[in-house]
Amino acid sequence: MKKLALIGLLAALAATGCASDKATGTATAPAKPAAASEPSKASLVAGSATSAVLSGLAASVRKGTALVGGEYSLDSEEGRFHRIHAKALGMKCTACHANDSYPENFLYLRKAEFPMYVDGEKVKAVNRAMCIGCHSDGSVATPFYNFTKK
């Protein structure tokens, strides 16, 4: 059951853009290229099941029942932020920290900070476009983007 949930979770992450095969190097890519094919019934069922798992996980994080700690900090890998993404969701570091630096023409105020070194270790740049899939209004995670007008 746990294995099934994990497979479903990885499939959902790939589908929502939270993790990419290129970035993670995980074996989530299909064996054959899925050239403009329609999703199969099985994948749709798996997708909705995964969505339910993700929603459940997000709800338990918000309720405080998931063991993700209470430290709101980005500095520490043991902070809540990294525990949610890296441990509870199982995302690899490279899923988000994909590039040494931002492209030259990337319009981002803190661009010059990267590549960043913390305790001698390189912290690669994160493109926030990665976050849109899960963190848009109406998606599974806490919404930060694309709020609908109310």
Place this chain on the structure above:
Amino acid sequence: MAKFVRVIDTQRCFGCRSCVAACAVENHFTPDSPWNTMVEYEAGTYPNVARNFVTMNCMHCEHPSCKAACDAIGVHAISKNEFGVVLIDYDKCIGCQYCSTTCPYGVPQYNAEIKQLYPGQEKTPYEAIPAAERSPLHRKKAKTVEKCTFCWHKLEKAVVAGKMDQIGKVPEYTPTCDLVCPVQARIFGDIDDPTSPVSAYIAKKHATQLKKEFGTQPQVYYVLNGGDY
């Protein structure tokens, strides 16, 4: 109700960084935490090449992701006032940097420590101004996050004095970065007034917002000359 916006014309900007320097002076710059920076890049292929200069400051989004993140964890240090200005309360900020993480524009700056401009030397008279004599927006604290305020300390004066029609026109009531541009590449004003220079410029030059895919609806518009936006 007035809603303040800025338009930056990158076709006019030639990268002098007067706005960057003016912001630093006006807003008590502390090293490593700039509120206004310039992204500089080349575009095109030889011989048709161009060098682009895009100054970046807080976008004062209509739906600020920084505020959403701050509210989601119950800190509520970020507010958006009725004029559209997004502000951080240093007394409430816990320095978690969730706002820095969620901002698509990389705006909020974490200030780990208030460094001196000239380490090992006496403080400059400017740095020596006591906190009590500064605007609350300039009472910076270590281990908090800070960012551009649209020079709210100046706009607020106009609001209090009932001189909102002078915002964007009179130096006392206009963000300092917008005052110093030698080529008038920056215009600040009320977008709700269709006759304001800023409204007219946005319409005339088809100015756009950056990174629209995030749906944050920034209140800083750009006339762009290419680039990954």
